[in-house]
Amino acid sequence: MTDRRKGWRHIADYADKPERLLVGLMSGTSVDGVDAALVRVSGSGRETRAEVVASAMLSFPDDLRARVLDLCHGAGTPEDVSRASVALAKEYARAVSAVLAQAGVPADDVDAVASHGQTVSHTVGNGPHRATLQIGDPSTLAYHTRIAVVSNFRTADVAAGGQGAPLVPYVDWCLLTHPSHSRAVQNIGGIGNVTYLPADAAPERVLGFDTGPGNMLIDLAAQWASDGEFAFDRDGAIGARGSVVPRLLDSLLTHPYLTAPPPKSAGREEFGKSFFDALLTDWGPRLATRRDDLVTTLTAFTAASIADACDRFLPESPGELIVGGGGTRNPTLMRMLAEKISPVPVKNHESQGINSDIKEAMAFAVLANETLLGRPANLPSVTGASRPVVLGTVTLPP
Amino acid sequence: MTDRRKGWRHIADYADKPERLLVGLMSGTSVDGVDAALVRVSGSGRETRAEVVASAMLSFPDDLRARVLDLCHGAGTPEDVSRASVALAKEYARAVSAVLAQAGVPADDVDAVASHGQTVSHTVGNGPHRATLQIGDPSTLAYHTRIAVVSNFRTADVAAGGQGAPLVPYVDWCLLTHPSHSRAVQNIGGIGNVTYLPADAAPERVLGFDTGPGNMLIDLAAQWASDGEFAFDRDGAIGARGSVVPRLLDSLLTHPYLTAPPPKSAGREEFGKSFFDALLTDWGPRLATRRDDLVTTLTAFTAASIADACDRFLPESPGELIVGGGGTRNPTLMRMLAEKISPVPVKNHESQGINSDIKEAMAFAVLANETLLGRPANLPSVTGASRPVVLGTVTLPP
Numbered sequence A, B: 001m002t003d004r005r006k007g008w009r010h011i012a013d014y015a016d017k018p019e020r021l022l023v024g025l026m027s028g029t030s031v032d033g034v035d036a037a038l039v040r041v042s043g044s045g046r047e048t049r050a051e052v053v054a055s056a057m058l059s060f061p062d063d064l065r066a067r068v069l070d071l072c073h074g075a076g077t078p079e080d081v082s083r084a085s086v087a088l089a090k091e092y093a094r095a096v097s098a099v100l101a102q103a104g105v106p107a108d109d110v111d112a113v114a115s116h117g118q119t120v121s122h123t124v125g126n127g128p129h130r131a132t133l134q135i136g137d138p139s140t141l142a143y144h145t146r147i148a149v150v151s152n153f154r155t156a157d158v159a160a161g162g163q164g165a166p167l168v169p170y171v172d173w174c175l176l177t178h179p180s181h182s183r184a185v186q187n188i189g190g191i192g193n194v195t196y197l198p199a200d201a202a203p204e205r206v207l208g209f210d211t212g213p214g215n216m217l218i219d220l221a222a223q224w225a226s227d228g229e230f231a232f233d234r235d236g237a238i239g240a241r242g243s244v245v246p247r248l249l250d251s252l253l254t255h256p257y258l259t260a261p262p263p264k265s266a267g268r269e270e271f272g273k274s275f276f277d278a279l280l281t282d283w284g285p286r287l288a289t290r291r292d293d294l295v296t297t298l299t300a301f302t303a304a305s306i307a308d309a310c311d312r313f314l315p316e317s318p319g320e321l322i323v324g325g326g327g328t329r330n331p332t333l334m335r336m337l338a339e340k341i342s343p344v345p346v347k348n349h350e351s352q353g354i355n356s357d358i359k360e361a362m363a364f365a366v367l368a369n370e371t372l373l374g375r376p377a378n379l380p381s382v383t384g385a386s387r388p389v390v391l392g393t394v395t396l397p398p
Helices: A008-016 A060-074 A078-105 A138-145 A156-159 A168-178 A217-224 A232-243 A246-252 A273-283 A294-313 A331-341 A356-372 B010-015 B062-072 B078-101 B138-145 B155-159 B168-176 B217-223 B234-241 B248-254 B271-284 B292-313 B331-341 B354-371
Strands: A022-024 A033-042 A050-057 A111-117 A118-123 A131-135 A149-151 A182-186 A191-197 A207-213 A320-324 A346-348 A393-395 B020-026 B033-042 B049-059 B112-115 B118-121 B132-133 B149-151 B183-188 B191-197 B207-213 B321-326 B347-349 B393-395
Touching: A008 A356, A008 B010, A008 B347, A022 A078, A022 A320, A022 A356, A033 A078, A033 A356, A050 A356, A060 A078, A060 A118, A078 A111, A078 A118, A078 A131, A078 A138, A078 B118, A078 B132, A111 A138, A111 A356, A118 B078, A131 B078, A138 A149, A138 A182, A138 A393, A149 A356, A156 B138, A168 A182, A168 A191, A168 A207, A168 A356, A182 A294, A207 A217, A207 A294, A217 A232, A217 A273, A232 A294, A232 A331, A232 B155, A246 A294, A273 B149, A294 A331, A294 B033, A320 A356, A320 B321, A331 A346, A346 A393, A356 B062, B010 B354, B020 B078, B020 B354, B033 B078, B033 B354, B049 B078, B049 B354, B062 B078, B062 B118, B078 B112, B078 B118, B078 B132, B078 B138, B112 B138, B112 B168, B112 B234, B112 B354, B132 B155, B138 B149, B138 B393, B149 B354, B168 B183, B168 B207, B168 B354, B191 B292, B207 B217, B207 B292, B217 B271, B234 B292, B234 B331, B248 B292, B292 B331, B321 B331, B321 B354, B331 B347
Parallel strands: A022 A111, A111 A149, A182 A320, A320 A346, B020 B112, B112 B149, B183 B321, B321 B347
Antiparallel strands: A022 A033, A033 A050, A118 A131, A149 A393, A182 A191, A191 A207, A393 B393, B020 B033, B033 B049, B118 B132, B149 B393, B183 B191, B191 B207
């Protein structure tokens, strides 16, 4: 009746395997779909080696996306949460199948699926009711994939008094710590975030926080400048055409987020639509005939906010800045960032053998690797937790 | 950094331990509080031996109870679900501490906590969106108890196409199957439910379903008959005083639930306040001067519905009826049941060495025992699942 290969003995024996195969799954705040990365992992901590063997992106059906977005916006009953959790897990299972099919790897060869889940609530401020909720039912996922599932990575850190985020700095520490010089690892997604890795760092010396806007403001400005034709500034073309408006840039650089000390995290609340709309009220009329200038100025602001964070909050100028995320595909932003942060050299993740497009899905495979070794993988210096804790829960396949 | 005693190796080595110590936690639909049972378990399946070493009941704070009841009634956002899940887990942790303190057992000696959690949504009818949601964050529980947690027992059975319930019949099969004669194990809580165990039964021959009302209707009638003075018919005193109203009893016995074939489950929807109120509309005026008769008649109906279910749906008259639950403290109900089911002998759980008051908490310790052995513990013949599956997820302590 019991397939020992799939039981707890198999989980315990995981530690003895020189090489392990995991599927990392990440479904982010945009709720577009789920990224799946088949990852070959060995070692642990700074000895970790992780190689993405294959990757796949699966878009969610529109109705599911709408249901999940409603939940993220605080609308929906416990029943809606429960049903969406199962529906998402079925999509995750399809993404696992897709990436395994692409790689020609049978499910039996995979040690575990590392599922971040979909965050539908994250309330980790001060007070007695700190909590975070990721949905995507692991039993459903394990049932349909026939693979053990590691999930709910953020709850243990929150239980230990942390923010439950960010968790990727641990993975940066594993994979990108340099033996002899420090590094800052800058991700530019909707929001920008940085991990600071001292040379040959012990984990307790790693820092990590959101630097401010990533592509969020540039996207909104590009939409405005193109009258809605473009969703974002492709290849940084609009930003390259316009000019920086110095008075606007100066005013943006007084944003209180920039001077607030870490730990700190930013989101749509700080740099989303309502911030942009307020900006337009002031500056829209003045820039009506030179809309590109708003894109250029916000690109400069984004670059400056990253350089400013490094200046202000890192204990030293990093030996290198390793950039990743969608923002690296905006050459205007990259040029401005390189100028601002000079003489610190700027490199991309690919120079370190990491595909930045699939980095988050890969990162959760690395975090699950630690979970399956029974090792803590939060960084109290980054999340604010009182101690290191083992992250996640494990669900056996049927 | 890693305490191997608490890691996956410890979980895998669980199978080699001749005797294991678990804390079972059950918080039921009334949301009054949580029952904790410290249970010494050995074996597996029909070789299982389970002994309750100590037990404790912890009441929830009123505000938490109110928040959770709101969720159960479909009111509350994803944030409310998330926060209540953490708040409940902290109460569960207190219940674990209480039962360990009472027994003088250190947390380090306990292999795992088996946490049923609080069901806030259970929608397992036909259709594509079948799901069940139990809250009580296992990471929070593991963090505060420093003990591994087994939780979310129902989701895997639902993923496998089952109702996710009932799960206790598996435990009845483990502990109460008789080698040479069949048994029916009848629980009388708010609702009545039965497990049928053929002599020396293989698991696939076990049946289980809700028989109909348990104490629910008797309680409501006692409240009415006493003008709200009594919450229930203590010692069956009111029921013993009144007389059965034959026309009312006959009419109750035509309730379609009684003839519906299993698998079936009953709840407040079938036998709750609205059913009782409709009954009062018809019969209240006629019984105004002899209200006790309503209590007596509903007690007789409850007894008859149990005997009727045995007659109608069990493949044979059971060799014994083993009763448990609060209803066993109503001698009037017990007398009527014994009459109705005669010549089948009626025994209580205590005659089998099981304290029926703490049975459910103990049952989840037995289910967790199977989870930790990597063994399935649902009964497809009872839940309707397509196959046996390993139940639950495991969360390591920090």
